Amino acid sequence: MKVLIVGSGGREHAITTSVAKSPKVDKIYCAPGNAGIGQIAECVDIGAMEFDKLVDFAKEKEIDLTVIGMDDPLVGGVVDKFEEAGLRVFGPRKNAAILEGSKAFSKDLMKKYNIPTAGYENFDSPEEAMKYLETAKMPIVLKAEGLALGKGVLICQTREEAMEGVKTLMLDKKFGEAGNTIVIEEFMTGKEVSV
Template identity: 80%
Template structure:
């Protein structure tokens, strides 16, 4: 079959890596792709939000399956456009992708269907939000309702910080129209765990657990980013946590979406907080996490195409989803200054080293070709992933592999997976 992957980051590289292993796939395209994906697929210069061009391309090339990796096109309705054109596509339709596209929607859904989450209020008026904050308990969390590249969340320790946050989100529109509505949420404490799942509208199959590191600097300091590294599985995701979430979170979410007339087919990413009162849902995403995909997908035993087709066809209950009994750690190599300002176009060396070692992967996030040379083309540049028999071994391997790669202004956190040592 011919496959088109939409996106150009580390998540899409991890998807492409799995798709390339499938015996069913004869040709793969990626729009727009990156320098790493170009080794596996033919990259085409079409942006992820250029729906008409993507549909036209898919028709011309007689694409058998389109896989949409990114949140923006899913929330914008790209799956609907592919389906209208008769192209088989993987991901939630627009009316289901709202699970990620609107935090206010997802919070209301959880309240209605009794899915455990933090207490909250939604506001579309800044004055009303400010009045509410006058009586609130701190710290408190402010969230822009819509997509904000993983950065539209502010943790405010004082009323002054919260007032500044309301101004930033709702008045200054730092995150654009995403800030037209704002969620004010109770601050929860505990371990964070990410659980990705495949969904076919009625059946849900969870993947192995993972944990992301969002802050830019060591010790969870600095600004929120799209993710500076991750590890899988999480030692904090115990059998008891899994049983609780199966009973009160996972299937209930799928059933709730179906009950709302928003059948969900694709990936649901559950961001969980393991609080003293039990696991609660922090957020939903409607696609593979990035960089979670880089540690979860390399450990999957199944043919990814088989699982995706089962999701589309509603036959996921017949799939025995399996993962290797090992561990993986991903350390993101970024350009110094990310997520604010950073230089692009810096030459990268050492990438060939990964081809010499089994169990080591280098997923490209922000790269491109400059002639024959691969150069940096984003804040997050590469996701260096390594496996190991244990998390500690995988962590040591990943950090060893980061030394193979060289580029000016290379920056990374040095404590990815440090929580493993405390488990």
């Protein structure tokens, strides 16, 4: 079995390491990969967002399974492209990946279907966000709406921290377009669990 893994980070390194343990796997490619992954798999100079090149490569090398590790290509619809080409791929389609790619969409979806979640408000305007914070209960959580490599969440203990956080996310654009909209969320204590 030939496997293509798309991505270049620690997650893809872990996936590659696990896939390499399978006796069913004969060859592993990783696009674009990194130096660590290169010790386990053959790295290919194709960017994770170069969907057409990835599909062409998978066809050319007769890849049996492609695993998408990175969030950006998932949100961009790479799985859909592979499926359209009749290729076997592991990862959510674009219409499901939006749950990871848009915090505002996810929160609105939870609200619509009465799925328990922290209280929140979405803001496209830094001025409106700061106005909201004037009366909000502290501590509070600020989240860049889009993908920010796991770094776009700020837990603010004071109103001053929260105001500075809005500036950082929306005006200074610390996470680029991911901060065009922010989610301001109720702070909850307890253990964080991913399912």
